[in-house]
Amino acid sequence: MSARLGRFVETFRGSSFPTLAETTDGERLVIKMRGAGNGAGVLLAEFLVNRLASRCGLPVPDARVVEIAAGHPWEFGTDEFDDLLQKSAGPNQGLAWIPAARQMREDEVLALPEEMVSQIVTLDLAFANLDRTRDSGNLLLDPAGKCWIVDHGSCRFLYREGKAFPKELPVGHVFRGREELFDAGWLAGMTPELVEEVVGELPDLWLREEGISREVVVGRVGDCLGMGR
Structure with a gap:
């Protein structure tokens, strides 16, 4: 079930204008708006990866659809932000808010335990991040010392045909060279039933704007998880 935007609280740096917001039922989420230049494809990728990974217990913020009403009033920000807001009426993406989390430093990322690195390597290889x-490690540390894997809008699995996992992480990836830590066991909970359920939650508008069908999405996710083998 989708939520409805109540009010904006704070906007952050980023090309998609990630913005802390409250829904009409008081839940705090980070909203990424459809009207940003990155388009619906980024929302599709991030929603799928975050929702699937979170449902399987991986340290990834859950995702949900957030509806923004047409003509939502300008509460703060620049003309550019308000223009983005008005272009984003309808379904947008909300990610679970992790209070007081901060970006991890490079030395902290490189010191992560092997199990955590394995989870990151597995997600990024499977979904072509x-x-x-x-x-931009896209890893957060919360006050309890837990690492969170975030920002999956750059995953390119929807545009990659073929059922084989790539054998190497892309040049520049912080864990390139540690691909041996890939462990398909982290993906075991992403069953065909769960994939069908999560794909069924995608807004029709995102799919139309990206020119892709649910059937194709299910197939591409299945290829990532080895279901088609």
Whole structure:
């Protein structure tokens, strides 16, 4: 079930204008709006990876659809932000808010335990993530010391045909060279039934804007998980 935007709280740096918001039922989420230049394809990729991984117990913020009403009033920000808001009426993406989390430093990332690195390597190889570099590790640390794997909009699996996993992480990936830590066991909970359920939650508008069908999405995710073998 989708939520409805109540009010914006704070906007953060990023090409997709990630913005902390409250829904009408008081839940706090980080909203990524459809009207950003990256388009619906980024939302599709991030929603699928985050929702599937979270449902399987991996340290990835859950995702849900957030509806923004047409003509939502300008509460703060620049003209550019308001223009983006008005272009984003309808379904947008909300990610679970991790209070007081911060970006991990490079030395902290490189010191992560092997099990955590295995989870990151497995997700990024399976879903073809192109953006986990030393400069933008896209890993957060919460006050309890837990690492969270975030920002999956650069996963390119929807545009990759073929059932074989890539054998190497992309050049520049912070864990390139540690591909031996790939462990399909982390993906075991992503059953065909769960994939069908999560794909069924995707808004029709995102699919139309990206020109892709649910059937194709199910197939591409299945290829990532080896279901088609």
